Amino acid sequence: MISGLPVLRIAFVMLHTSPLDVPGTKDAGGMNVAVRAQAEALADAGHEVRILTRRADPEVPARVETRANLTVVHLDAGPARLLAKGDHEAVMDDFGRALAAELAEHPADLLHAEHWFSGIAALPVARATGIPLVQSYHSIAAPHESPLGDGERAESPGREAGEQRLAREADLLLAVSEAERRTIERRLGGDPERIAVVPLGVDTERFHPCETxxxxxxxxxxxxxxxxxxxxxxxxxxxxxxxxxxxxxxxxxxxxxxxxxxxxxxxxxxxxxxxxxxxxxxxxxxxxxxxxxxxxxxxxxxxxxxxxxxxxxxxxxxxxxxxxxxxxxxxxxxxxxxxxxxxxxxxxxxxxxxxxxxxxxxxxxxxxxxxxxxxxxxxxxxxxxxxxxxAHGWDRSAEHLLAAYRTLLDRTNCP
Structure with a gap:
């Protein structure tokens, strides 16, 4: 067991893109790679992990077990088809209700929301159930008049306010770099005491030097x-x-x-x-x-x-x-x-x-x-x-992540 932790029931919330999507397609990118890799490392360490995402295909099964201890759950929220990224704001309430129903049947020890869509959908559920909420941003919106170097544009009207709300109300804010930590503090007003840096990793077996x-x-x-x-x-x-x-x-x-x-x-x-x-x-x-x-x-x-x-x-x-x-x-x-x-x-x-x-x-x-x-x-x-x-394998990233989870659970007196 990584870091000596007992088995945890971890629910990653990933509203607008599926971990099963191929990175580089749809809205899948580095976030999809990171979430799936960390989830797999946690599952391999014996934790019970689910990734909860929105159904974007009517043919996909409700539950897909990708490996031992890791299940992708497709929740019905809005039409079962691919949506433009900005359109997901309209289905956040529906997704939150589906999330609450899933957790009532399959409880979790903590919720880890990926991107602001997921965080705003999960926040009321976390408060109603008493489950701690961890928030990862992956990217933070910049004002429309600012240069591209300040960050991507808000794809829907509520993003800037939503990100700021999560900075105030989520139980733990995760950054993947010191640079992101500073952005969370300065742009969103995040409390430094509630921010942890968990560096990303890489699959050094799949990605290796050319020897063929x-x-x-x-x-x-x-x-x-x-x-x-x-x-x-x-x-x-x-x-x-x-x-x-x-x-x-x-x-x-x-x-x-x-x-x-x-x-x-x-x-x-x-x-x-x-x-x-x-x-x-x-x-x-x-x-x-x-x-x-x-x-x-x-x-x-x-x-x-x-x-x-x-x-x-x-x-x-x-x-x-x-x-x-x-x-x-x-x-x-x-x-x-x-x-x-x-x-x-x-x-x-x-x-x-x-x-x-x-x-x-x-x-x-x-x-x-x-x-x-x-x-x-x-x-x-x-x-x-x-x-x-x-020196940057996903197993090490998962160790940092579990340490952050444990600090949060100790602070909130959760098992």
Whole structure:
């Protein structure tokens, strides 16, 4: 048992996206990866774990046991179809009622809400039942007039007020980085005494350095003058800054230009940005050296990452930057924007390079070229990145999470 804790009945609340969704599709992203990985680690340690999500498909079973001690529960709230992210505010009350009914039949020792939709839906239930409520934000809305670097826009009217309410009323606020902790304190007014930092982890068995014959072939190709490969991974959303990656690569002379691999799909309301990326690639004359892979399952994603020479993470903001850690585990250096939790996910000059927020596409292009030309430095960074990632497994993340749970349960006098 991790940290010597007794068996806990833990209910993760995940209203607007399912842990069964493929990251990079719909509204699935790093949050889906983190919740499922932590839930699996807790279940493997013997705790009884449920992930409660909204039914978005009439054909999906009400309960899906994904492994021993871990069940995904689909609750009926609103139409049983995919909704645009902002539309989930309208179904929060229905989801709360379904959640209350589920807990009446299958009690929990604590509720862990993921994102503000889940927290606001769960808060009345937690108060009515006396179950402590843990809140994770994953991202925090910024005012509409602020730059993208301050965070994503509120996708529905109640988000800013809802996030602030949760900062006041949830029993425990979890941040995934020191950067997010500061945002919770400064923007939302969260009480520092009720905030705990639980770093994310990475599956270092699935994400590992390239050692296969296929990768040996790739290295031989590079040595013979073939094009190296640069990869970006995430939802095709303006916040991820993939347009900067396209612009930077386009500034590299055509004869030296690396292949750009874009992995991810747009959210339900994000087709315009995806079309703009495709158009930018065409306008830059990069069609033959750019691959749009769409969203990939985790095993395929790991294969793509470890075959790349370099990952770019040009996000305007990240609470942590999980893909940067997945690249590190794969022995692939990262060039990232120096914002938010990316300062903690990338060790500047050691596992990759951090470029100042606001750095031009020219600056990104220069850094990409410098790194790709220096294969010795690139390899050394990859080795350091792997060492860094090995200290950040999901089992360690789960230990931090359980310690935070125990502190909360001790404070609230719960078993």
């Amino acid at each position: 014959a296929e990768c040996a072939e790739q290295r031989d190709w590079i040595e013979r003058g073939g094009r190296p490969e640069v990869i970006v991974v995430g939802r095709l959303h303006p916040l991820k800054g993939f347009d900067l990656a396209v612009a930077a690569i386009s500034l590299i002379a055509a004869e030296r230009r690396p292949v750009l691999r874009i992995v991810g799909a747009p959210p339900p309301d994000g087709d315009d940005y995806a079309r703009a990326l495709h158009a930018a690639v065409v306008d830059a004359g990069m069609v033959s050296t750019t691959a749009f892979d769409g969203a990939l399952r985790r095993t395929e994603l790991a294969e793509r990452i470890r075959q790349a020479d370099l990952m770019l993470v040009p996000s305007h903001t990240e609470t942590f930057g999980l893909v940067a850690l997945e690249a590190a585990a794969s022995g692939v250096p990262v060039i990232a924007r120096e914002v938010g939790g990316l300062r903690e996910a990338v060790r500047d000059g050691v596992t990759g390079v951090l470029l100042p927020d606001g750095a031009s596409a020219e600056a990104w292009a220069d850094e990409i070229e410098v790194l790709l030309r220096d294969r010795v430095r690139l390899e050394r960074m990859g080795e350091e990145a792997r060492r860094f990632a090995l």
